[in-house]
Amino acid sequence: MANIIDGKQVAEDVIATVTKATATLAEKGVTPGLAVVIVGEDPASQVYVASKSKKAKACGFHSVQHTLAADTPQADLLALIGHLNADPAIHGILVQLPLPDHIDAGAVIQAISPDKDVDGFTFVNVGRLGTGEVASAFVPCTPAGSMLLIERERGRDLSGLSAVVVGRSNIVGKPMANLLLAANCTVTVAHSRTKDLPALCRTADILVAAVGRPEMVRGDWVKEGATVIDVGINRIPAPEKGEGKTRLVGDVAFGEAFERAGAITPVPGGVGPMTIAMLMANTLVSASRAAG
Numbered sequence: 001m002a003n004i005i006d007g008k009q010v011a012e013d014v015i016a017t018v019t020k021a022t023a024t025l026a027e028k029g030v031t032p033g034l035a036v037v038i039v040g041e042d043p044a045s046q047v048y049v050a051s052k053s054k055k056a057k058a059c060g061f062h063s064v065q066h067t068l069a070a071d072t073p074q075a076d077l078l079a080l081i082g083h084l085n086a087d088p089a090i091h092g093i094l095v096q097l098p099l100p101d102h103i104d105a106g107a108v109i110q111a112i113s114p115d116k117d118v119d120g121f122t123f124v125n126v127g128r129l130g131t132g133e134v135a136s137a138f139v140p141c142t143p144a145g146s147m148l149l150i151e152r153e154r155g156r157d158l159s160g161l162s163a164v165v166v167g168r169s170n171i172v173g174k175p176m177a178n179l180l181l182a183a184n185c186t187v188t189v190a191h192s193r194t195k196d197l198p199a200l201c202r203t204a205d206i207l208v209a210a211v212g213r214p215e216m217v218r219g220d221w222v223k224e225g226a227t228v229i230d231v232g233i234n235r236i237p238a239p240e241k242g243e244g245k246t247r248l249v250g251d252v253a254f255g256e257a258f259e260r261a262g263a264i265t266p267v268p269g270g271v272g273p274m275t276i277a278m279l280m281a282n283t284l285v286s287a288s289r290a291a292g
């Protein structure tokens with residue numbers, strides 16, 4: 001039976017370290033500043049953004065939130081990003097995705113200064129990670145947090161391990177694969193067109209599921225002793241809890257995978273809390289760089 005990886009605890013450790021370092025940086029006269037921008041009223045995005053702003057305050061950051069109407073013209077959003085890029089009190093800019101359809105998300109992301117791109121989505125930071133310049137990159141928060149959990153579990157030397165990443169998104173799958181490659185894993189990225197996905201997953205010492213499909217990865221897809229990182233957060237009906245009730249599940253059938261894995265992240269309480277913690281860590285790094 002697997003060790004259950006306590007992402008909530010690791011995230012709390014990261015936040016405690018960031019909070020301490022923020023106090024030290026304040027002695028130099030620098031307070032990390034994080035600007036979070038949300039366009040429209042997507043309920044899930046509102047919850048995420050509120051918790052990012054709240055956590056930034058708890059770390060001792062200067063935390064600002066810009067809430068724009070759903071019909072905000074793209075030019076207005078680009079103008080706001082221009083102001084934030086130029087504001088010396090702001091070290092991190094996060095534009096919550098998804099954006100409304102009339103806005104070109106790519107154009108907005110690329111307008112963020114790479115020096116303040118704490119999401120790690122600009123071409124400069126993607127390029128740094130892709131060329132193995134991990135130390136100088138801002139790494140997207142969910143894969144960065146997943147990597148920390150993997151290293152805590154398996155140690156820092158992942159050399160030669162076989163890693164399978166299921167999902168090829170720009171936010172999780174691709175940067176996760178690049179991080180594992182930079183750590184000398186043998187990496188395969190699987191996606192919806194992959195043939196015989198169960199057999200491929202069974203080759204993985206490290207299996208990362210990031211597809212957004214509830215409980216897709218079954219127990220018999222998991223190699224005995226593998227480290228399983230479940231990035232999925234899916235809300236599904238839970239009639240057993242009462243009419244209309246729901247519950248959260250990951251992309252992995254936890255009960256089944258638990259029987260075979262060496263270690264596995266739960267949902268909730270695994271990767272989820274790490275995402276916000278790594279956003280705080282990235283913002284602190286940005287402020288430290290600005291402080292010189």
Ligand code: GUN
Nearest residue numbers: 094095096097098119141
């Ligand atoms: N929407 C879902 N995940 C993320 C994320 O990591 N960053 C941003 N900006 N938006 C998201």
